[in-house]
Amino acid sequence: MLGQATSAIPSPLYSLYADKWHYPPFLTTVIFAAYGAVAVVAILCSGALSDRYGRRPVLLVAVVLLLAGLAVFLFATGPASLVVARMLNGLGIGAIVVVGGAALLDISPERAARSGTLTAVAFNVGIAVAALGTATLAQTGFHPLLLPYLADALIALVLLVLLAVMREPHPSPGGAPLGIPRPRVPKEIRGRFVFSVLGAGAAWAVLGVCFSLEPSIASHAAHIDGPFFGGVIIAAVTLSAACAQVVGGRYPARTVALTGDLALAVLMLAGVGAFATGDAVVITVAVALQGAAYGLAFGGSLRHLTAYIPAESRGAVMSVFYLLAYGALITPTLLVGVGATLWGDTTIFPVFAVLAALLCLSAVLVEHVLERRRPRTGAMPMPDAVVGELDRVD
Template sequence: MSIAGQGRISPKASLVLLASILVSFLAASAAPTPLYGIYQARWHFSPITTTVVFAIYAAAVLASLLTFGKLSDHVGRRPVLLVAIAVQMISLVIFIFANGVPTLLAARFVQGIAAGAATGAVGAAMLDINRSRGTLANSLAPGIGTGSGALLSALLIQFLPAPTRLVYAVLLVILLIQGVGVVLMPETVTPMKGALQSLRPEIKLPRAVRGPVLVVAPVVFAVWALAGFFGALGPALVRALMNTSIVVAGLLLFVLGVVGSITVLLLRNAAARTVMLTGITALILGMIITLVAVMIESIPGFFIGLALGGVGFGAGFQGSLKTVMPLVEAHERASVFSLLYIVCYVGFGLPTVIAGFLVVYAGGLPRTANEYSVAIILLALVALLGLRKARKTSPG
């Protein structure tokens, strides 16, 4: 381990802080999910608008990753994280004062810019401190952040006043504390030349990881497409299957995320190939059960399928990181992390918007959910074929 600049907190504490920042950013991205029903009732927009509001975040993350994804390799992790936290706080203020779809879109866009800038930097910084624990933390954070953000938002909406403001105020305080922590943590890289040039958008992979990235890309796309669908349209789907409270709707992402995180912990010492196969198998089974549950309108079956989808989410993402990141040099970590997250957020946003149009123009929400499940199953099968072909060269 090499620490380029000494700080006032230990490397171990820094790792915990960095993981908590990633959790906070993902929690902030999931916090609006239980609120979409309230926004829709107040401002009278369609499911298409819901998915566009949801997907503008993914588009902004992509733009930010392409522009700022490699910046922390040049200027250091701390400066990028501090700016990203500040921008994330601005987005939360916009959410607090949102009074219609335009301000909602603006909040999601600013939030996406912040998340994209932070993702590569925080992920690489955790690997700088400890490669094995950093990989585990990077795998755990998406599930914990997404699940906790959605459930916290739902609970605050259900039981406390100011439902469209309170969750954002809570996140503001958390981010402020984390910003102070970043100031006190040590820098993990030595700044180097080329910062301005690194802002030029490009997709560049080190030769050593090109094959492995092609192998893991379909499953990464599939598991984040699953998260995107349940984040944007899951609450509406549950309401279509049964009359329920906002808390139950918030449980969707919580179940997906927490089961995914438990899976990551259970498989943390397994070989990369084993983790990938577990994720792909669980994803296929989960989508088959979800497909049947929606057809027969079974809520227990729906949540069983969702839980298996959570296993697929956690294992698929963890297996992808374990396959790719051990092959990456230290100075390439932020850029490779950013590229993997580009695949994630294309999967997170694009299929969700398509689903929104299908809901309105091609048969409604249950039918769209079925078609979405079939598409994810097909992607998982493609990933399985790719894994079989790469069996002799895949790590683990």
């Protein structure tokens, strides 16, 4: 929760930073993309490091990186400082997500599915609380570029003390070989992989724009001054995503993924109309529904893929999956930033919405074609209990 809250704090403040230092929207997306670029490095490396050296040392380093990033935010002197701060936070948050999940499995492996669901909810609640709290401070003008980071740093310091006295949960640190899985996808699951990564990529593309430019786009569309409404937008997306993931976990993964992809395509197009109304309530409802569709599309795609990955290829396949997912998070966000700089954010948003809808529909089309070609004697999916545990491991 702390890690995801830290990732969300700057989002409502980007407009204040842009006004303070007079930089264009494209630079906002560069600052956001810097976080994603280094987070994937941490995700790929931290699991192997924690297997070799233990969960506690890696988590301690991760929280120190988190604090270092917060310190840079506090003393930021320009956009370059924000890039450095986001990169430090990205390294820490990526490691916390992976190693924290692994530590939960070490402590209570029999509750893998339950702890995974609670973790997903905690992540989204952390984002929502941080976004709303930061936006409220920013709206009042009471040290918005200082107090959110200080409050987060205080919680991080408490966590650092708890980690320092925590017993190592990993049963045999020091015995695992140190290495990063080589990204590859076995031939027998490539069709399912393409379907899953298209759906997840579309979902993350929407999320990237939501966390970087959509708060300011929504405020401009609704003619609302100040960052508070942007915080409401982020909270609406994350809370509805959490609810959708909890409900979607009860149904078959392929059905959930297809439903999420279709819903996200329709809702992205409907969102263009919602933004055109200029009504704050209509816009909030539209983005909340988009958040629910995002939760279904990403959660279902990931569960569908993990059900068919051979055990010996799990790390390699998930490496490719997250590399492409983060690419989908970063690339469209940067392109939208370029468009917003050249033509204006409210002009470029409908273009992005149409392209995101087409990407979602392409995932549905790919799965439809592959399902018709798929031999009925293919590999059987794993039981739901096993899939749930693998989701948490991955």
